Amino acid sequence: MPKPTPKPKSKTASKSSMQTRRNAVYLLDQVLGEGRLLSELIASGALERLEPQERARAQRLATETLRGLERADRLLQKHLQKYPPLTVRNVLRLATLELCQGGAAHGVVNDAVEIVSRNKRTAGMKGLVNAVLRKVVAQGEDAWNLLRVPRLPKWLRGPLVQAYGPETMMAIEAAHFAGAPLDLTVKGGAAALAETVGGVVLPTGSVRIADAGQVSGLPGFEAGEWWVQDAAAAIPARVLNAQAGEHVLDLCAAPGGKTMQVAASGATVTAVDDNPARMERVRENLKRTQLKAELVVGDVMAQKGSYDAILLDAPCSATGTMRRHPDLPHAKDGSEFGDLIGMQSWMLDHALSLLKPGGRLVFCTCSLLPDEGEVQVEEALERHNDVRVDRTALEVPGIEPEWITEEGGLRLRPDYWSELGGMDGFYVACLRKDG
Numbered sequence: 001m002p003k004p005t006p007k008p009k010s011k012t013a014s015k016s017s018m019q020t021r022r023n024a025v026y027l028l029d030q031v032l033g034e035g036r037l038l039s040e041l042i043a044s045g046a047l048e049r050l051e052p053q054e055r056a057r058a059q060r061l062a063t064e065t066l067r068g069l070e071r072a073d074r075l076l077q078k079h080l081q082k083y084p085p086l087t088v089r090n091v092l093r094l095a096t097l098e099l100c101q102g103g104a105a106h107g108v109v110n111d112a113v114e115i116v117s118r119n120k121r122t123a124g125m126k127g128l129v130n131a132v133l134r135k136v137v138a139q140g141e142d143a144w145n146l147l148r149v150p151r152l153p154k155w156l157r158g159p160l161v162q163a164y165g166p167e168t169m170m171a172i173e174a175a176h177f178a179g180a181p182l183d184l185t186v187k188g189g190a191a192a193l194a195e196t197v198g199g200v201v202l203p204t205g206s207v208r209i210a211d212a213g214q215v216s217g218l219p220g221f222e223a224g225e226w227w228v229q230d231a232a233a234a235i236p237a238r239v240l241n242a243q244a245g246e247h248v249l250d251l252c253a254a255p256g257g258k259t260m261q262v263a264a265s266g267a268t269v270t271a272v273d274d275n276p277a278r279m280e281r282v283r284e285n286l287k288r289t290q291l292k293a294e295l296v297v298g299d300v301m302a303q304k305g306s307y308d309a310i311l312l313d314a315p316c317s318a319t320g321t322m323r324r325h326p327d328l329p330h331a332k333d334g335s336e337f338g339d340l341i342g343m344q345s346w347m348l349d350h351a352l353s354l355l356k357p358g359g360r361l362v363f364c365t366c367s368l369l370p371d372e373g374e375v376q377v378e379e380a381l382e383r384h385n386d387v388r389v390d391r392t393a394l395e396v397p398g399i400e401p402e403w404i405t406e407e408g409g410l411r412l413r414p415d416y417w418s419e420l421g422g423m424d425g426f427y428v429a430c431l432r433k434d435g
């Protein structure tokens with residue numbers, strides 16, 4: 001039977017794919033040149049002019065390029081005598097990623113040449129871009145697959161190797177390179193939802209979907225039956241184990257993943273965050289899930305009162321989320337981490353002062369750095385004679401004994417559950433005030 005003739009790509013379609021790639025290059029320029037995070041760029045409307053589908057594609061292309069940046073650079077370095085300007089390098093990096101992931105050579109190379117030609121400062125380099133990408137095509141996709149798993153930049157790799165050792169570091173980097181599935185926290189029965197969405201129930205009760213597509217299109221979204229939350233991020237509220245009738249203070253609450261978990265337990269929740277825009281997202285999330293919490297836009301340090309239980313999800317380096325956010329190690333250099341570590345200990349001290357005698361506080365950070373986890377708890381215990389670590393709080397389904405640390409907290413790492421698709425890095429500990 002003769003093969004059907006492929007439908008020629010319309011001019012509009014090819015123009016829009018070029019626009020999408022051009023926007024992906026813009027994102028790369030901002031992350032790698034200006035140290036901006038993708039989440040900030042998207043929130044500030046960087047891709048607003050694109051259609052939703054193109055926006056998602058531009059974001060995905062930039063994210064994938066950052067994930068494979070080291071491999072792209074290694075392949076390109078063979079064909080470049082000196083480094084071209086950053087934006088040209090980013091065009092080459094993006095095109096290399098696409099070519100090595102099976103992108104159609106003709107479209108990818110043409111668009112790369114077109115993007116460079118449209119900019120007066122780089123137009124003179126279109127010949128170079130064309131020649132280099134032809135060589136990448138000639139090398140084939142295998143050249144990409146033979147390269148080592150990309151490593152973190154030295155400024156971050158150093159302290160993590162010191163904390164976990166070189167072998168674990170490589171396992172963490174493999175988890176980062178593999179990326180992350182979509183995890184949902186479910187208000188009702190996890191098994192029923194897993195069946196409906198074609199996912200699996202994880203040992204800690206979250207539902208995982210390997211290839212989710214558009215989140216708002218999944219069954220149960222409109223009805224507010226679940227919310228997106230990495231399985232590791234769902235553990236702190238499970239450790240807090242709020243009960244109906246308790247008054248719980250949720251500090252640093254936005255966008256509200258943990259607020260919704262605590263509210264779903266039937267406890268009375270006061271949620272605090274100092275970012276009004278992010279607090280708006282908590283409001284929307286509560287509305288969609290039909291859950292209730294009192295929302296306070298304000299500083300943690302200004303809070304007063306006395307609570308049965310407190311959840312403090314302190315602002316941190318977010319180094320535990322790099323498998324979802326591969327821009328972070330390229331946009332940051334660690335210079336802000338000292339201030340964050342200082343803020344975490346002040347917040348922890350103030351939060352402990354708001355706890356009733358006999359009450360419990362769960363401290364957590366989405367960080368891989370012990371200075372933002374284990375060390376915070378060890379030092380807080382030295383400062384507060386009336387506080388101890390509650391190890392029994394960690395008796396939660398799915399928690400493995402080897403995740404428990406010397407001081408009695410929980411160290412979660414991206415290389416855990418590797419056969420299930422990993423988890424974000426997190427630190428969680430439950431502290432109890434003497435009665």
Ligand SMILES: C[S@@+](CC[C@H](N)C(=O)[O-])C[C@H]1O[C@@H](n2cnc3c(N)ncnc32)[C@H](O)[C@@H]1O
Nearest residue numbers: 252253254255256257258273274275299300313
């Ligand atoms: C790790 S995020 C919280 C995530 C949230 N708990 C959840 O589960 O969805 C940290 C939050 O701390 C907030 N924050 C930072 N400094 C703060 C402060 N001094 N007072 C109150 N909130 C603060 C930020 O606006 C940010 O929303």
